[in-house]
Amino acid sequence: MDWQALWLTLRLATFTTAILLAVSVPLAALLVLGRSRWLALLEALATLPLVLPPTVLGFFLLVLLGPRTAFGRGIIVVLGHPLAFSFSGLVVGSAIYSLPFAVQPLVAGFAAVDASLVDAARLLGARPVRLVSTVLVPLARRSMLTAVVLSFLHTVGEFGVVLMLGGDIPGATRTLSIVLYNQVENFDYAAAYRTAALLLSFSVVALAAIYATGYARQVSRGGRRA
């Protein structure tokens, strides 16, 4: 087992998930509560990574964050190194690629909150930040959990964006998905089985956790068909 890659993958998924939550909660709240007609365009942009081939997104990010663009050169001036082929670059790429997996469950969860509760909070003087933190987030707990788990798992299993943007640098950008690819390429199927089983177990455990919370709630209400 490549423990270094496992640790890097978990770190990448944790950082990415934290950034996604910080970005997606206000973004989803804006999409649900906002009135501007431009929000449709914003939602389309936030959903775009869902339908974009990962290699295409990785390529665009590689170009954008590299020294060929003014933006990329600005980052090099600020950080002292390019974001491409670095762990920080992987976090940025992963956050963009997994954005819809955090935003969509939150939009669905926030939209499902009874509109009269939102009205009540607004009438009682709650400004947007308080409205979101004291009404929408607590009442959309399961959507929050779903967003966290999907973001984490999607990042753990990412391959195309990681390879395009980060390459295969041990300890810096080599994640478990790339390790698995290398093992298959080297016909080391025994090691590949172990790596694949580990990735699979992440997914099964996390998804079971989501469904368990929903199942527990249904049981407490008197059964799944209640």
Add this chain to the structure above:
Amino acid sequence: MLEFALSAHRGSFHLDVECRFASDWTVIFGPSGSGKSTLVRLLAGLDRARKGAEFVRVVLDETMLADSAHHAWTAPGRRNTALVTQHPALFPHLSVAANVAYGLAGLDRAARSTRVQEMLELAGATELAGHRPQYLSGGQAQRVALARALAPSPRLLLLDEPFSALDGTASDALISRLQVWLRKHNVQTVMVTHEAADAFAIGAEVALLREGRIVAQGPANDVLIAERNRLVGRLSAPY
């Protein structure tokens, strides 16, 4: 003093009203579908005028709360206005006490606690403070919603059939207590209802809303007589 002019469309329905209410307690009486809830939502600031097609102007005590012609609009929480509707809309994840305290974010803990207690007493719901909303009856939930709405000391109280889940005796007792408290604290009240008995028993001033228009307004007795004459006239008119 509440003055408003509202012109709004909801599908094929058109609300078009212009009023001035000076009485402490005004009842807007109208049948279902006459535009009562639309009117209340516009006054509370929960709905805004759609550009071009609609017009909203609301003035409370000479303070402009909304004037769509001049793009002026005050957010609902800054209008000094409370709204209690048929649907109590209590936050299900908070206790009754926390619900009542929600609009008191500016007070310190001790003042908040005193205020919550005072409001629950007014609403006759003191014993419910620690309960969760899902364990309350419809009437209890409406009492708590009233306490929550009044806690921040609004200047204007909008009531949209808020006592529908209370039985007659409980409702009468609560309204009597409420009217004393509102007068003492200088809160102007506008209540909308489709119950004629409520309208004419409670209201010092009554406005009749029919198909989106105010068709009569004045002291309850005068409006009642005018409405009775209208109905008698319609019944006795030849086919």
